[in-house]
Structure formats: C-alpha cells, structure tokens
Amino acid sequence: MAGLILACDFGGTKLSAAVLGAESLDRSDAAWQGHLRRFAPLGASAQTDIEMMVAMGRELLAGERPSHIGISFGGPVDYKSGVVRLSHHVPDWENVPIQQLFAEAFGAPVGVDNDANVAALGEWRFGAGRGVADLLYVTVSTGVGGGWILDGRPYRGASGMAGEIGHTVVDPSGPVCLCGKRGCVERLASGPYMAQDVAEARGLSLEAVTGKLVAEWAAAGEETAVSILERGAKGLGVGLGNAANLLNPSRIVLGGGVTKSGARWWQLVRQAAHETALPEVQFDIVPAQLGDDAPLWGAVALALLEGTVESH
Amino acid sequence: MAGLILACDFGGTKLSAAVLGAESLDRSDAAWQGHLRRFAPLGASAQTDIEMMVAMGRELLAGERPSHIGISFGGPVDYKSGVVRLSHHVPDWENVPIQQLFAEAFGAPVGVDNDANVAALGEWRFGAGRGVADLLYVTVSTGVGGGWILDGRPYRGASGMAGEIGHTVVDPSGPVCLCGKRGCVERLASGPYMAQDVAEARGLSLEAVTGKLVAEWAAAGEETAVSILERGAKGLGVGLGNAANLLNPSRIVLGGGVTKSGARWWQLVRQAAHETALPEVQFDIVPAQLGDDAPLWGAVALALLEGTVESH
Numbered sequence: 001m002a003g004l005i006l007a008c009d010f011g012g013t014k015l016s017a018a019v020l021g022a023e024s025l026d027r028s029d030a031a032w033q034g035h036l037r038r039f040a041p042l043g044a045s046a047q048t049d050i051e052m053m054v055a056m057g058r059e060l061l062a063g064e065r066p067s068h069i070g071i072s073f074g075g076p077v078d079y080k081s082g083v084v085r086l087s088h089h090v091p092d093w094e095n096v097p098i099q100q101l102f103a104e105a106f107g108a109p110v111g112v113d114n115d116a117n118v119a120a121l122g123e124w125r126f127g128a129g130r131g132v133a134d135l136l137y138v139t140v141s142t143g144v145g146g147g148w149i150l151d152g153r154p155y156r157g158a159s160g161m162a163g164e165i166g167h168t169v170v171d172p173s174g175p176v177c178l179c180g181k182r183g184c185v186e187r188l189a190s191g192p193y194m195a196q197d198v199a200e201a202r203g204l205s206l207e208a209v210t211g212k213l214v215a216e217w218a219a220a221g222e223e224t225a226v227s228i229l230e231r232g233a234k235g236l237g238v239g240l241g242n243a244a245n246l247l248n249p250s251r252i253v254l255g256g257g258v259t260k261s262g263a264r265w266w267q268l269v270r271q272a273a274h275e276t277a278l279p280e281v282q283f284d285i286v287p288a289q290l291g292d293d294a295p296l297w298g299a300v301a302l303a304l305l306e307g308t309v310e311s312h
Numbered sequence: 313m314a315g316l317i318l319a320c321d322f323g324g325t326k327l328s329a330a331v332l333g334a335e336s337l338d339r340s341d342a343a344w345q346g347h348l349r350r351f352a353p354l355g356a357s358a359q360t361d362i363e364m365m366v367a368m369g370r371e372l373l374a375g376e377r378p379s380h381i382g383i384s385f386g387g388p389v390d391y392k393s394g395v396v397r398l399s400h401h402v403p404d405w406e407n408v409p410i411q412q413l414f415a416e417a418f419g420a421p422v423g424v425d426n427d428a429n430v431a432a433l434g435e436w437r438f439g440a441g442r443g444v445a446d447l448l449y450v451t452v453s454t455g456v457g458g459g460w461i462l463d464g465r466p467y468r469g470a471s472g473m474a475g476e477i478g479h480t481v482v483d484p485s486g487p488v489c490l491c492g493k494r495g496c497v498e499r500l501a502s503g504p505y506m507a508q509d510v511a512e513a514r515g516l517s518l519e520a521v522t523g524k525l526v527a528e529w530a531a532a533g534e535e536t537a538v539s540i541l542e543r544g545a546k547g548l549g550v551g552l553g554n555a556a557n558l559l560n561p562s563r564i565v566l567g568g569g570v571t572k573s574g575a576r577w578w579q580l581v582r583q584a585a586h587e588t589a590l591p592e593v594q595f596d597i598v599p600a601q602l603g604d605d606a607p608l609w610g611a612v613a614l615a616l617l618e619g620t621v622e623s624h
Contacts, residue, residue, distance in 0.1 A: 161590070167590050171485075242554060
C-alpha cells in the first residue's frame with residue numbers, strides 16, 4: 001500500500017488533522033509526516049469547522065492527493081451513509097453528509113465514524129489491542145462510551161449505536177442520571193458526575209471541583225473523594241464484567257482522563273469486573289496506549305479499513 | 313443443496329434426533345422426514361448417550377449417508393475444536409471430541425455447539441429471527457442463557473462463552489446467586505429461583521413450588537407470586553436493555569418455560585428493557601417460535617452453516 005493517508009478529528013471545539021505515508025505503517029516507528037491542531041473560533045458552525053478542516057488537510061497534503069481519508073467525529077454518526085447526525089458542541093451539524101463532502105473535496109475514499117468506534121479501531125490496529133480479535137474499548141472521561149472489535153472487525157450494531165456501556169444500569173438504587181435512569185455506569189464513573197457528587201457532599205460550588213481534583217483529593221486521603229471515586233471504579237467494573245459475560249472479549253482497553261486516577265482505581269475496576277464475570281470468562285483490562293492522538297490513529301485505521309475490506 | 317441432514321440434540325436426560333431432506337429447506341412447509349426422541353436410561357454416561365444417539369441416527373438414515381450433521385449439546389462446548397467440555401447432568405462428558413466421533417461414525421461434516429447458541433441459530437434461520445442481521449436469543453428457563461447473531465453470523469466470543477446474560481448483575485443489593493454475586497438476571501428471573509423465593513416467603517417446602525406454579529399463582533392474584541414474578545420480569549428487562557445498549561441488536565427473541573408466564577410478564581419485560589435502553593437504541597422483543605424442536609432446527613441451521621461458510 002502506498003500514498004498519503006489523511007486523518008481528521010472533529011473533537012468538539014478542537015480540530016486536528018495529520019498525514020502519514022501509508023508505506024510507513026509497517027514500521028514500528030510509524031510517525032506523522034505532518035500534524036496540525038487548531039481550535040474552532042467562537043461562533044463556529046458545521047460549515048466553518050468543515051472549511052477549517054479542509055484547509056488543514058490541503059496545507060498538510062501540499063498539493064498531493066491522498067489515497068485514503070479517515071474521519072473521527074465527536075458525536076453520533078451514521079456509519080453506513082457517512083452522515084453526521086448531530087453535534088452536542090457545535091450548531092448546524094444535523095445530517096451533514098461529511099463522507100461525501102470530503103470525498104468531493106479531496107477525490108479519495110473516506111471513512112467516518114464516531115470517536116468511540118474510531119478510538120477502538122485505533123487501539124486495535126496501533127495500540128493496546130494489537131493482535132486481539134475480540135476487544136471492548138471504553139473511554140472514561142466526560143462521558144463513558146465504548147466501541148467493539150468482534151471476530152476481528154469493528155461491530156457497530158444494527159443502527160450504529162453499539163457500545164453504549166455508559167448507560168447500562170449497574171445499580172437501580174443508585175443516583176439519577178441525566179438519561180432518567182438510576183445507577184448508570186456513566187452516572188457513577190464519569191469525571192463530571194463524580195465531581196458533582198463530591199461538590200454536593202462537601203458543600204462546594206460545582207465549578208470548584210473537577211474529576212481530576214476528585215482523583216487528587218482521593219489520593220491525598222480525603223474521605224468523600226475516596227468514597228465517590230471508589231464507587232465509580234466499582235460501578236465501572238461491574239459494567240465491564242457484565243459486558244464480558246455478554247460478549248466474552250479477550251481484552252478490555254480503557255482510555256480517557258478518569259483512567260489517570262491512580263493504581264487504586266485500576267485495582268478496584270479490575271477486581272469488580274473479574275468478580276462480576278463468570279470464572280470461565282477471562283479477559284484482561286489494560287490502559288489505552290495512543291493518548292491524545294488516539295482519534296487520529298483511529299482515523300488512519302478506519303481509512304485503511306475502507307480501502308482494504310468491504311464496508312457493510 | 314441436496315442430501316439428508318441429521319440433527320441431534322443431547323438435552324440432558326433426553327436425546328432427540330431427526331432427519332430432513334436439504335432440498336425441502338426452501339419450502340415454507342419444511343418438515344422432518346423422521347424424528348426420534350428417547351430418554352437416557354438410569355446410569356447413563358457419555359458413552360451410552362453417544363451409542364444411543366448414533367443408533368437413532370442410523371435408524372433414521374436407514375442406510376443413507378447424511379450430507380451434513382448438526383449437534384446441539386446441553387452444556388459447554390468448545391465450538392472451534394468440536395469438543396464437549398462437560399455435562400452438568402450426565403457423567404464422563406469431560407473433553408469428549410464429539411465432532412470427530414460423529415464425523416467418523418457417519419462420514420459427514422459435523423457442527424456442534426451449546427444449546428443456547430444452537431437455539432439462537434435456529435430462531436434466526438427458521439423462527440422468530442428470520443431476516444434479522446443482529447439478534448440476541450435468550451432462554452428463560454431453569455437457567456437464563458443466550459446466544460448472539462451479529463452482522464449476520466453467529467458470535468461466540470473469544471473462548472465460546474458469549475451470551476451469559478444470566479450472570480450479568482442488574483441489582484447489587486439483590487438476593488445472592490449460586491455464582492456468588494447478588495442480583496444476577498438468572499437469580500431474579502429463572503424458574504427455580506422464583507419458585508424458591510415464593511416457597512421461602514410463604515413457608516412452603518421447596519418441592520411444592522415450581523416456576524410454572526409461580527406464574528399460575530401470580531395470574532390468580534396471589535401477592536407473593538405476583539411480586540416475585542414481577543421482580544423477575546423487571547430484572548430480566550433491565551438485563552436485556554443493558555445488552556441492547558451494549559450491542560444494539562434489532563431483535564431480542566425470548567424462549568424457555570418462563571416466557572409462558574402471561575401477558576403481564578411480557579409487558580413488564582418489554583417496559584423495563586425499553587426504559588433501560590437509550591431512546592436511540594431500538595429493538596423489539598418477541599417470543600421464540602420453534603418450541604420443543606428448537607434445538608433440532610438449530611442443529612439443522614448449524615449443519616448448513618458448517619457446510620456453506622468457513623467456520624472460525
């Protein structure tokens with residue numbers, strides 16, 4: 001395989017793009033030939049986002065035509081039609097045919113998917129999931145969401161909604177989630193919800209607490225933070241164990257800011273997950289490896305998939 | 313496709329076999345050419361079970377050689393190697409290479425899998441799941457177990473353990489399950505556990521109550537039975553909703569004796585499942601159609617799969 005791969009990440013208010021020579025992918029030191037990151041201006045819309053990303057792509061490609069394009073989008077995407085359904089961050093993204101727009105702009109095949117599925121693909125192809133045929137990737141961050149690799153290929157579900165582990169219920173007597181249910185994994189384990197619970201329990205303003213602070217306070221032994229962080233770790237672990245019983249993946253990869261909460265957090269997540277799964281259901285739980293560039297590496301993996309195997 | 317398909321069902325103490333002309337499969341009135349059902353004698357072992365099943369096959373085939381053989385086994389099976397891991401009902405089934413034994417006995421390709429996966433295949437090919445690419449089949453009976461069809465093919469997990477919805481946790485403050493956890497779907501929703509809970513609450517002997525009686529008493533308005541049956545229906549529904557959020561199947565098919573518990577049970581299962589799933593995660597929940605012959609029809613579907621697509 002030869003040519004330049006263009007990887008694009010629409011990450012809410014942050015736009016990133018990079019190019020990679022496809023021939024470098026087989027090398028262990030594969031690295032971007034060019035990389036740009038820009039913040040969308042105040043008053044950004046789908047149209048200004050797209051214009052900015054196309055300009056970044058043209059700048060990186062410097063007149064060359066890409067062989068493949070992969071796009072990660074931070075919001076729901078209809079993978080089959082290549083249409084963005086909406087953005088929770090930027091207006092006017094409803095039903096934008098982004099696959100078609102980029103194919104026309106660059107004259108190359110385009111793959112597009114939501115950020116969780118793309119990150120799963122990236123970790124599978126380039127990161128902590130290499131060599132594994134059955135993989136669950138979960139990001140634990142502002143929200144909790146996931147993506148599947150099953151039988152050696154991405155699995156998206158009947159309407160592209162698979163991976164919503166954040167809204168599986170693990171404690172029906174738990175606190176109420178924005179989705180209306182009690183005890184969702186996201187309600188227990190996401191950064192903003194843990195921060196909210198600590199703020200309320202300690203009588204602090206919501207603005208004064210973040211998920212990162214909860215982890216720091218817990219590390220310093222502050223009791224409320226310890227309790228909320230441990231409840232989150234256990235809730236996430238039960239959700240992962242339930243997912244393991246249902247699908248029997250051999251590996252679970254965790255990414256996102258909350259996974260930086262320390263060894264105790266990891267230990268509790270792993271313990272709850274393995275206690276929840278049947279003894280015959282074996283898997284390991286490992287940290288994601290790709291860091292901030294995960295969506296871009298995932299976009300490369302998606303671009304390669306588009307180019308080499310039949311999409312469904 | 314032509315030739316005779318031999319379908320075998322090792323169902324604990326009950327052995328069933330049937331033959332079908334492959335050319336009849338495209339007809340809407342496809343029916344068994346021959347069908348035998350026998351009970352294993354007292355003191356049965358793996359060896360006597362196999363001898364009896366081979367004899368039933370020979371009797372049905374009357375000297376003809378089958379084109380394909382499918383086997384449903386009521387216990388864990390290593391699908392890839394075609395080896396039965398063990399039986400919970402009959403001794404000496406540990407690591408029996410049943411695929412190889414039947415291939416040698418009949419000179420035909422053999423597919424073998426556990427009863428939940430086989431039933432999922434059967435409902436997908438011949439029953440309530442026809443035409444659906446993404447399907448969860450769940451049997452709610454003595455236990456609660458399931459099987460997946462994903463992207464139009466069976467999905468078994470990294471080590472063949474996928475589908476263990478019965479041991480997903482939906483209420484960590486619920487009653488203790490034999491697996492050691494609290495509030496598993498099976499603990500709440502299976503026939504024997506519901507019978508046990510009603511017996512204990514009413515001070516009856518365990519032998520005096522069955523899952524079927526719980527459903528009858530609930531239909532007659534007996535309060536304890538109503539409460540236990542409704543708790544089971546809701547617990548199952550939450551488990552199905554969690555599974556829907558995780559995998560986004562378009563249909564869930566429910567089989568097994570507990571699904572005969574009446575309209576109120578179905579209504580509560582459906583309500584809890586749809587309340588648990590996100591609004592964008594859409595699916596229907598329908599009764600299995602194949603009844604007692606489900607494992608045999610599933611074995612036919614498995615045999616066809618072995619004969620036409622690459623096994624993994």
